[in-house]
Amino acid sequence: MSHKNNPKKFALNMSAAQFTKFYIMHLLQMNAPMISEHFKTEFQKLTKNWVPAPSTLLDTLHDMTEEGLLRRQEDYKSHDKKRQKVYWYYLTDNGREEFEVLKKKYKILFDEQIAILNKIMNDVYR
Numbered sequence: 001m002s003h004k005n006n007p008k009k010f011a012l013n014m015s016a017a018q019f020t021k022f023y024i025m026h027l028l029q030m031n032a033p034m035i036s037e038h039f040k041t042e043f044q045k046l047t048k049n050w051v052p053a054p055s056t057l058l059d060t061l062h063d064m065t066e067e068g069l070l071r072r073q074e075d076y077k078s079h080d081k082k083r084q085k086v087y088w089y090y091l092t093d094n095g096r097e098e099f100e101v102l103k104k105k106y107k108i109l110f111d112e113q114i115a116i117l118n119k120i121m122n123d124v125y126r
Contacts, residue, residue, distance in 0.1 A: 025102065061089060
């Protein structure tokens with residue numbers, strides 16, 4: 001992924017789908033398993049003002065499952081009330097390996113953005 005001079009990717013130099021994939025992997029490594037509703041809640045906790053569009057989230061979960069990064073299991077939202085079927089997502093071993101690669105790759109981008117934000121804060125809001 002080239003991140004030089006892409007005006008559409010100033011913030012973190014990654015697309016919403018790339019960040020969504022990365023953060024889903026993080027969440028599943030920390031908490032397992034999760035349903036799409038859980039992911040939305042966790043994204044809201046992170047940013048307060050941004051969550052991936054429902055289509056982005058569902059497409060990302062589908063693609064990650066197809067790539068073998070996630071395993072999807074149909075079950076009920078609550079075993080007490082077996083009315084609402086949902087898909088529970090688990091991170092696979094391939095997903096854990098991919099997450100380790102992405103963590104190293106994206107740390108560079110995150111560090112660059114922190115430096116930019118710190119400079120803005122120091123220059124503009126001193």
